[in-house]
Amino acid sequence: MIKMWENTISKFAKKTLFSIFITSLIIIIVTPLYFLISLSFLSSREAYQFPLPLVPAISSEFKLEKGEKGYMLSIYEKGDREYQNMIDTKDMEKMSRYMRLQLSVDVSIEKLENYISKLDQQNEVYFKSYKGLLHNYKTFFAITRDAVPALIRSLQVAGLTILISLSIGGMAGYAFARYIFIGKNALKVSVLFVRVFPAVAIAMPMVIILASIGFYDKPVGLSLVYSVGTIALTIWVTASIFLGIPVELEEAAQIFGATKLRTFLTITVPLALPGLAACSMYAFIGAWNETASAIILTQFNPTFAVVVYQSVLGAVDQVNLAAAGGILMALPMVLFTLFIRKYINQMWGGVTA
Amino acid sequence: MNTINLSDLKKNRNWTPYFLIAPTVIYYIFFWLNPVITSIYSSFKGVDGSFTLQNYITVFTTTSFGEAFWNTTFIAGISIVIEFFVALALALLINKKFKGSAIFLFIAMIPMAIPAVGVGAIWKTGLTAHGWMNSLLYYLGFLAKGEKLFFLSGTKFSILWLIIIIDTWQVVPSMMIILLAGLQNLSKEAKEAGYIFGGNGLTVLRQITIPMLKPTIITAVILRLISAIQIWLIVVMLFGFDRIPLLVERVIYYKEELSRLDNSYQIASTYAVITSVIVTIAAVVYLKVSGAFDMGKKEVM
Numbered sequence: 001m002i003k004m005w006e007n008t009i010s011k012f013a014k015k016t017l018f019s020i021f022i023t024s025l026i027i028i029i030v031t032p033l034y035f036l037i038s039l040s041f042l043s044s045r046e047a048y049q050f051p052l053p054l055v056p057a058i059s060s061e062f063k064l065e066k067g068e069k070g071y072m073l074s075i076y077e078k079g080d081r082e083y084q085n086m087i088d089t090k091d092m093e094k095m096s097r098y099m100r101l102q103l104s105v106d107v108s109i110e111k112l113e114n115y116i117s118k119l120d121q122q123n124e125v126y127f128k129s130y131k132g133l134l135h136n137y138k139t140f141f142a143i144t145r146d147a148v149p150a151l152i153r154s155l156q157v158a159g160l161t162i163l164i165s166l167s168i169g170g171m172a173g174y175a176f177a178r179y180i181f182i183g184k185n186a187l188k189v190s191v192l193f194v195r196v197f198p199a200v201a202i203a204m205p206m207v208i209i210l211a212s213i214g215f216y217d218k219p220v221g222l223s224l225v226y227s228v229g230t231i232a233l234t235i236w237v238t239a240s241i242f243l244g245i246p247v248e249l250e251e252a253a254q255i256f257g258a259t260k261l262r263t264f265l266t267i268t269v270p271l272a273l274p275g276l277a278a279c280s281m282y283a284f285i286g287a288w289n290e291t292a293s294a295i296i297l298t299q300f301n302p303t304f305a306v307v308v309y310q311s312v313l314g315a316v317d318q319v320n321l322a323a324a325g326g327i328l329m330a331l332p333m334v335l336f337t338l339f340i341r342k343y344i345n346q347m348w349g350g351v352t353a
Numbered sequence: 354m355n356t357i358n359l360s361d362l363k364k365n366r367n368w369t370p371y372f373l374i375a376p377t378v379i380y381y382i383f384f385w386l387n388p389v390i391t392s393i394y395s396s397f398k399g400v401d402g403s404f405t406l407q408n409y410i411t412v413f414t415t416t417s418f419g420e421a422f423w424n425t426t427f428i429a430g431i432s433i434v435i436e437f438f439v440a441l442a443l444a445l446l447i448n449k450k451f452k453g454s455a456i457f458l459f460i461a462m463i464p465m466a467i468p469a470v471g472v473g474a475i476w477k478t479g480l481t482a483h484g485w486m487n488s489l490l491y492y493l494g495f496l497a498k499g500e501k502l503f504f505l506s507g508t509k510f511s512i513l514w515l516i517i518i519i520d521t522w523q524v525v526p527s528m529m530i531i532l533l534a535g536l537q538n539l540s541k542e543a544k545e546a547g548y549i550f551g552g553n554g555l556t557v558l559r560q561i562t563i564p565m566l567k568p569t570i571i572t573a574v575i576l577r578l579i580s581a582i583q584i585w586l587i588v589v590m591l592f593g594f595d596r597i598p599l600l601v602e603r604v605i606y607y608k609e610e611l612s613r614l615d616n617s618y619q620i621a622s623t624y625a626v627i628t629s630v631i632v633t634i635a636a637v638v639y640l641k642v643s644g645a646f647d648m649g650k651k652e653v654m
Binding site: 018022025026028029030031032033035036038040048049050051054101167168170171172174175176178179180182187191194195196197198199200201202203204205206207208209224225227228231285288289291292295296305308309312313319323324325326327329330333336337 | 360369370371373374376377378380381384385387388389391392395400413443453460461462464466467468469470471473474475476477479480481483484485487488489491492493571581583585586589590593601604605607608618621622628629631633636641643
């Protein structure tokens with residue numbers, strides 16, 4: 001009887017320990033991400049505070065009264081439970097701009113003047129205003145030189161990289177899976193070897209090579225360089241996928257009169273789709289994230305990664321803007337991963353089930 | 354995996370495979386071999402264009418090569434060991450399947466989807482004196498009001514450890530996925546047999562699971578090894594150039610930051626060549642020690 005109790009208790013203890021362990025792991029993974037997201041919604045004033053607010057405020061309460069220089073604007077501080085003086089000015093345009101830049105609150109000049117006019121009858125005017133949560137994101141695009149074209153260029157580069165590495169690498173992968181030929185093993189090992197040489201070291205001479213064919217500072221040029229790494233990976237992954245597709249299926253199609261190319265396109269490719277999706281995800285991640293080569297290979301047409309890199313590097317005092325840049329950088333990747341997840345699930349079978 | 358028998362071999366002896374691999378070969382000759390040779394060539398080229406060993410002498414003697422080498426070795430060496438064991442432990446854990454393991458896997462994969470620049474933003478905003486890390490420590494009661502930890506301006510030793518921890522946070526998921534995929538492919542029978550013959554969890558793990566997982570482990574570690582030695586972006590984003598010199602950081606530093614020097618391009622190329630030699634040596638040594646060459650003799654894949 002006692003033994004049984006001991007068993008139950010030890011089982012319970014194990015289970016509890018295990019849950020604590022898993023929970024702490026999740027906390028370790030999620031906390032930095034949470035703060036990056038939270039920071040990207042903070043106003044400049046909030047971002048300067050220490051300690052930083054755990055949750056970004058959605059609205060702010062203000063007080064207007066007559067000040068020494070003109071009118072004094074104060075903001076309600078939840079932590080200290082009192083109003084804190086912000087700005088004292090006669091110039092309503094200045095006040096409106098200050099509120100927009102520092103507090104992420106959009107209050108028009110007319111509205112402010114309306115509040116001021118009430119000050120004739122009363123000493124203080126209170127009002128509440130909602131914070132523009134996407135303010136940092138708008139500012140990021142506004143102050144960062146050509147962020148939108150850079151974003152489009154990055155998508156072009158990623159798309160082209162997927163196209164190049166899937167077509168070239170997929171062909172070789174098929175050859176590795178279906179045929180025996182001279183130098184097969186040597187070639188297969190050597191495609192992995194390409195990653196040993198630092199990507200930046202490839203990029204430097206590529207400036208001249210790309211310039212000679214007119215692709216320098218263009219998305220095509222970048223994708224040609226990025227594909228060096230992804231083709232190798234695509235060959236390995238597609239080879240193992242094509243190996244898993246029975247030759248008999250292809251032969252059957254050919255018996256029914258299909259040409260080799262048609263068999264490949266109508267039988268093999270659809271069956272290999274999950275694997276091809278995984279390859280395109282790797283290619284997308286590689287192309288989207290790559291920063292080092294992009295710094296070297298672009299001059300007037302940087303990719304989005306370069307733009308964000310520069311803004312994070314330069315944003316010593318503007319952590320909220322840096323955070324917004326980081327989120328903008330991560331967002332397409334997360335979306336793409338979600339979009340392509342069901343194919344990946346198929347390939348890994350039980351792994352993500 | 355279907356084996357290719359002799360009749361297949363005869364039937365397939367045609368030009369098709371060569372036609373299929375031709376684009377890859379041409380591509381690599383043009384866009385890999387070509388720049389690599391150019392890099393090696395410029396590392397031996399003097400400012401006046403003549404052949405010289407001066408660039409290598411310069412790198413080895415007058416610049417911060419030694420520091421870059423030891424920093425890189427320290428970070429790569431320790432981070433690979435930590436990341437491998439953490440990733441293996443997590444993979445074994447998730448492989449067991451518990452309630453909510455699917456959700457856990459999804460969460461564990463998130464850092465993998467965050468770009469290096471995003472990771473830079475996370476820790477840059479976190480580790481500054483008024484960043485979220487100090488705020489969090491304050492809210493949790495570890496720091497008194499007004500007290501702050503200065504993560505980014507610590508001693509060099511503590512900074513190196515900080516880099517290792519950040520790298521671990523990001524890299525473990527991708528390593529775990531590779532190991533997990535390998536674990537899923539292992540036959541259950543072998544493990545069951547181990548238990549039947551009286552082995553406990555630990556012996557089965559050590560004597561059966563790990564040896565069977567060896568090819569996957571080698572793949573995961575070698576991929577990590579190659580990229581760990583080439584670490585630079587996160588370090589530069591947090592500490593700027595020249596604070597913690599690293600091998601690849603030196604390449605970019607000379608190419609971008611010191612581009613006004615006469616020989617900056619050559620020095621950058623020299624660093625690139627030296628880095629790839631170091632990566633190659635490390636990879637070959639690892640493969641040799643782990644016995645991958647003996648396995649590879651059978652057939653690749």
